[in-house]
Amino acid sequence: MITVTRINDEEFILNSDLIEYISQTPDTVITLTSGKKLMVKETPEQVVDRVVEFRHRIFAGKVTSDA
Secondary structure (H helix, E strand, C coil): CCEEEEECCCEEEHHHHHEEEECCCCCCCCCCCCCCCEEECHHHHHHHHHHHHHHHHHHCCCCCCCC
């Protein structure tokens, strides 16, 4: 799970396993496996970095509530 920010500054936690792909148009759009699209303030690189960090924490056994 990662924290991302909607364009209206609302933060939410996203299940990163549901991400199908990320595009930049120029805003960052995350497309989920369900087909739903989410526009966020973070760059695609920031989203990927957060997913990688989350997975590192899982494999290290250090999952906490702050994503």
